[in-house]
Amino acid sequence: MGIFLDIIEQTAEKYGQFIDQTRSVALNRLPPSLPEKSPVFYECPFCGDVSLSVDAQKQHIIEKHANQHVYVKADNKVINDVFFVEGSLSSLDVVILGNQVGKVKMNVGDAHYEAQNISGTKSLMKHLKGFKNGVISIFISVLSTSKEYTIYCNEQPEFTSEDLDRSALEYLFIPLAQGKAPDFSYFNSHYITKVNNKLERRYAAGLHDYSLAFFMALNKENAKEYFESALSNLLIFNTNFAMTARRILALRMNSFRLLYKCRINSRFYLANQFFNVTESRYEIASVSSFNDKFGEKIDLTEYGVFIDEFTETFLSALNAYYNNDFNILAGLTEQLNKMILPDERNNQDKLFLLHARIARKIGKITEAKEYYQNLIYNPLFADEAEELLK
Numbered sequence: 001m002g003i004f005l006d007i008i009e010q011t012a013e014k015y016g017q018f019i020d021q022t023r024s025v026a027l028n029r030l031p032p033s034l035p036e037k038s039p040v041f042y043e044c045p046f047c048g049d050v051s052l053s054v055d056a057q058k059q060h061i062i063e064k065h066a067n068q069h070v071y072v073k074a075d076n077k078v079i080n081d082v083f084f085v086e087g088s089l090s091s092l093d094v095v096i097l098g099n100q101v102g103k104v105k106m107n108v109g110d111a112h113y114e115a116q117n118i119s120g121t122k123s124l125m126k127h128l129k130g131f132k133n134g135v136i137s138i139f140i141s142v143l144s145t146s147k148e149y150t151i152y153c154n155e156q157p158e159f160t161s162e163d164l165d166r167s168a169l170e171y172l173f174i175p176l177a178q179g180k181a182p183d184f185s186y187f188n189s190h191y192i193t194k195v196n197n198k199l200e201r202r203y204a205a206g207l208h209d210y211s212l213a214f215f216m217a218l219n220k221e222n223a224k225e226y227f228e229s230a231l232s233n234l235l236i237f238n239t240n241f242a243m244t245a246r247r248i249l250a251l252r253m254n255s256f257r258l259l260y261k262c263r264i265n266s267r268f269y270l271a272n273q274f275f276n277v278t279e280s281r282y283e284i285a286s287v288s289s290f291n292d293k294f295g296e297k298i299d300l301t302e303y304g305v306f307i308d309e310f311t312e313t314f315l316s317a318l319n320a321y322y323n324n325d326f327n328i329l330a331g332l333t334e335q336l337n338k339m340i341l342p343d344e345r346n347n348q349d350k351l352f353l354l355h356a357r358i359a360r361k362i363g364k365i366t367e368a369k370e371y372y373q374n375l376i377y378n379p380l381f382a383d384e385a386e387e388l389l390k
């Protein structure tokens with residue numbers, strides 16, 4: 001375990017540290033030197049899951065987040081609860097799921113609107129007439145749930161992460177990496193409870209919960225709730241720390257679709273290939289780009305977020321796997337075997353999959369079958385397992 005920072009492409013530099021749905025568009029402006037074509041992604045505002053079409057995203061929200069009852073679309077895209085828009089909005093809709101009825105309150109600059117008995121899709125555009133710059137706040141309540149959305153129009157919200165990053169490193173991540181208890185109460189009282197800026201408070205809470213989750217996991221406590229709240233707090237931010245943390249969480253929680261966007265420069269590129277790209281199961285589909293970038297060893301940095309030992313070692317193992325360094329790989333998988341705790345299902349399953357693919361890659365089909373046997377009930381890996389076992 002240690003301190004880790006991903007290499008993040010500056011595709012959304014215009015929007016600074018603050019993330020919003022327009023980043024899917026921003027991805028299409030990648031420099032032409034990058035070998036891959038970039039598809040457009042639709043990210044779930046609740047869990048970060050990535051869909052490849054509007055319909056798939058809609059289906060995902062209905063299946064996974066019906067209990068949220070409501071979401072908001074701006075410019076025809078589902079948005080996060082904090083959103084930045086440049087220019088003027090072409091559409092703004094509240095969508096209430098199922099047959100529920102909701103109530104909407106809205107502040108547009110200094111003006112205030114209210115609407116009762118909203119159901120289905122309701123456009124709020126008529127309240128935006130003439131409004132150009134400033135903040136739109138929308139409060140929606142459905143049953144006992146209420147949600148707040150903040151849309152910044154042509155005005156960047158105030159938010160700086162540098163001090164928070166440094167403090168999180170000092171009070172949370174470095175102690176964790178040294179096997180000590182982080183100073184949660186100091187961090188909490190200085191960077192969360194006393195902070196007025198809503199975005200900074202949320203960012204700090206995300207880094208806090210991220211550390212707390214790993215600390216609990218190290219102490220063999222169930223940390224699922226904190227892993228999830230870390231992810232949802234960090235989803236709206238675009239800083240290197242937030243993006244690296246989200247990718248580590250994605251790998252840790254087996255939410256591999258969150259890695260879809262990891263391109264050739266990312267330290268999670270191989271994980272994306274391994275888990276998300278069928279043609280790259282045994283070797284990277286485009287070999288030349290892989291050799292260019294991954295032949296050299298990446299320097300570890302002392303500036304970044306905490307990474308747990310299993311995830312860090314797993315990334316190294318993937319590197320050895322795609323480089324066909326079977327001796328190194330054998331050593332790393334043996335280390336990984338020893339790190340697994342009895343109830344760590346996610347890590348156990350990832351490791352079974354890696355073992356199975358290694359065995360298959362070197363032609364030991366019987367051994368591969370034994371590993372795949374453990375994955376026949378895993379919703380992510382069952383199809384692949386059955387392919388070999390049938």
Ligand SMILES: [Zn+2]
Pocket residue numbers: 044045046047048049060061064065
């Ligand atoms: Zn989701």
